[in-house]
Amino acid sequence: MVQANVIGVENLLDIIKKFIKERDNKPGNVFLGLVHRLDRPVAGIVVFAKTSKSASRLSEQFREREVGKIYTALVEGETEDRGQLIHFIKKDTEKIVAVVGNEGDEGYQECRLEYERIKTNKKYSLLKINLLTGRFNQIRVQLAHIGHPIVGDTKYGGKNSDVFGLCATEIKFKKATSDEEVELKVDYPKEWDNLLSNSQCN
Numbered sequence: 001m002v003q004a005n006v007i008g009v010e011n012l013l014d015i016i017k018k019f020i021k022e023r024d025n026k027p028g029n030v031f032l033g034l035v036h037r038l039d040r041p042v043a044g045i046v047v048f049a050k051t052s053k054s055a056s057r058l059s060e061q062f063r064e065r066e067v068g069k070i071y072t073a074l075v076e077g078e079t080e081d082r083g084q085l086i087h088f089i090k091k092d093t094e095k096i097v098a099v100v101g102n103e104g105d106e107g108y109q110e111c112r113l114e115y116e117r118i119k120t121n122k123k124y125s126l127l128k129i130n131l132l133t134g135r136f137n138q139i140r141v142q143l144a145h146i147g148h149p150i151v152g153d154t155k156y157g158g159k160n161s162d163v164f165g166l167c168a169t170e171i172k173f174k175k176a177t178s179d180e181e182v183e184l185k186v187d188y189p190k191e192w193d194n195l196l197s198n199s200q201c202n
Contacts, residue, residue, distance in 0.1 A: 016048060036062050039137060041152070044071070044168030045184050054176035061173050062134070068172035071129040071139060072188040073115075074165030074195065075148040076158060079125045082116045087145060091136045097155060098137040100145050111135040113142060124151060124195050126188075139166060151195065163191055 017030045033055025035047040049055035061067050088108040089098045101108040112132040119126050125148065129139060140156050143149060149158035151165035158165075167188045174181055 012046060013048070020050070033059075035059050036067075038168055039140070039166075041164040042166045042168065043164070043189055045171050045186055046168075047171065047173070049176065051176075057176040058173065065133070066173070068170070069131040069134070069168065070170035071131060072118075072167050072169045073127045073129055073139065073143065074151045074163065074188075074192045075125050075127060075143055076123070076151060077125065077148050078120045078122050079115070079117050079127065079146075079148050082114075084112065084114045085142045085146065086110065086112050087142050089135055089138065089141055098135065098141040100141060109133075109135060111138045111142065113139060119196060121196055121198060123198065126192070126196060151192075163189070163195065165192060 013032060013034055017032050020026065020032065021030045031050065031052060033049035033052060035049055035055060035058045038044060038046060047058065049058050087100050087110075088103050088105060089100050089111050090105075090107040090109065091097075092099050103110070110133065114130040114132065115127045117125050118128055127143075131139065137156075140150055140153055144153070144156035144158070149156050152158055152161035152163050153165070154160055167186070169188055170183070170185045172181060172183045
């Protein structure tokens with residue numbers, strides 16, 4: 001969990017605040033700005049800011065879609081080699097899910113992503129996703145809508161699994177204090193390979 005929404009539950013924001021306080025021997029409260037969020041089951045890169053000014057400038061980059069965001073996804077079934085998905089979605093605030101509608105429907109916003117299939121064993125496909133817009137549960141609902149739900153994502157029709165197949169693996173943005181570009185990368189969870197290696201991958 002990135003940010004606390006249940007009292008007493010450990011979360012990443014508090015863990016990092018505690019680390020900075022102890023590392024830098026800081027008295028009083030430590031400021032740490034949460035610049036963006038990941039859905040609770042999603043792994044990967046999260047960006048924080050150490051000052052309020054940096055948090056404001058970095059948050060603006062996210063709002064203006066100036067940040068490059070790449071995700072890696074493990075989905076059910078064999079997808080096309082590559083594609084672009086364009087849907088219109090909105091958040092159902094009662095059920096706390098994203099739903100797909102039609103262009104022009106009230107409350108629905110356009111969402112877009114591009115994907116490239118890295119490998120597949122017919123049962124599962126590993127995808128590299130370039131997120132072009134940032135909507136609530138966007139990747140999860142778009143992939144489910146085309147018949148390829150994320151592995152373990154029971155909220156959107158995926159089969160129950162010990163693995164949740166979505167990870168924020170690359171992010172690119174400018175520093176808050178200069179035009180210098182920062183690019184961060186991590187690998188997707190290696191336990192995904194166990195599912196992909198069950199049969200020959202292409």
